[in-house]
Amino acid sequence: VQLVESGGGLVQPGGSLRLSCAASGFTISSYVMNWYRQAPGKERELVATITIPYETTYYADFAKGRVTISGDKAKNTVYLQMNSLSLEDTAVYFCNAWASWGEYWGQGTQVTVSS
Numbered sequence: 001v002q003l004v005e006s007g008g009g010l011v012q013p014g015g016s017l018r019l020s021c022a023a024s025g026f027t028i029s030s031y032v033m034n035w036y037r038q039a040p041g042k043e044r045e046l047v048a049t050i051t052i053p054y055e056t057t058y059y060a061d062f063a064k065g066r067v068t069i070s071g072d073k074a075k076n077t078v079y080l081q082m083n084s085l086s087l088e089d090t091a092v093y094f095c096n097a098w099a100s101w102g103e104y105w106g107q108g109t110q111v112t113v114s115s
Contacts, residue, residue, distance in 0.1 A: 001024070001025035001026055001104055002023070002024045002025055002104075002106075003021055003022070003023055003095045003096075003097060003104050003105065003106035003107075004021070004022045004024075004106060004107070005019060005020065005021050005093065005094065005095050005106045005107065005108060005109040006019070006020050006022070006109060007019040007020050007109060008093060008109030008110045008111045008112075009110075009111070009112070010112045010113075010114060011085055011111070011112070011113055012113070012114070012115055013085060013086055013087060013113055013114075013115055014084060014085065014086075015085050015113070016081070016082060016083045016084075016085065017081075017082050017085065017111060018079055018080070018081045018082070019035070019079065019080040019082070019093055019095075019109060019111070020077055020078075020079055021033070021035070021077060021078040021079070021080075021095030021106060022075070022076065022077045023076045023077065023078070023097065023104075024076070026097065026104070027076065028052050028071055028073070028076050028077075028078060028097065029052040029053050029073055030099060031097040031098055031099045031103075031104075032049060032050075032051050032097070032098045032099065033049070033050050033051075033052065033069075033071060033078045033095070033096070033097055033098075034046060034047075034048070034049045034050075034095070034096040034097075034098060035047040035048050035049075035069060035078075035080045035093060035094070035095060035096070036093070036094045036095075036096055037089075037091035037092065037093045037094070037111075038091055038092050038094070038108075039088075039090060039091040039092075040091075042091075044094070045060065046060055047059075047060055047063050047067060047069075047080065047093070048060065048063055048067055048068075048069040048080060049069070050069045050070065050071055050078065052071045052073060057069055062088075066082065066083050066084045066085075067080060067081065067082050067083070068080075068081040069081075078095060080093065082111075085111075085113045086113060087113050087114070088113075089111060089113050090111060090112050090113045090114070091111060092108040092109065092110050092111075093108060093109050093110075093111055094106055094107075094108045
């Protein structure tokens with residue numbers, strides 16, 4: 001079982017990034033898929049959630065209007081499209097798969113917003 005994030009990097013304020021989370025060993029449709037982030041010195045916080053079968057989504061207030069979470073069942077991959085990035089979005093972004101019987105975490109991908 002594995003979650004592998006990619007797509008992080010250095011971006012200027014106002015820019016965009018699309019993060020990917022490729023799952024293996026399980027089917028994302030069976031889990032609630034989440035993106036979290038953790039900035040230096042801060043606690044990990046939820047960014048967005050998607051349930052693939054029902055295509056329902058949830059966004060943290062700071063993400064609404066700027067962030068879109070989506071999933072591709074065929075690729076068993078979840079995405080996080082982030083627009084209008086600001087310095088406050090600098091963090092390590094983690095993919096999480098949650099179900100009542102357990103959860104998995106990816107290793108994280110660094111997003112740095114800097115001019």
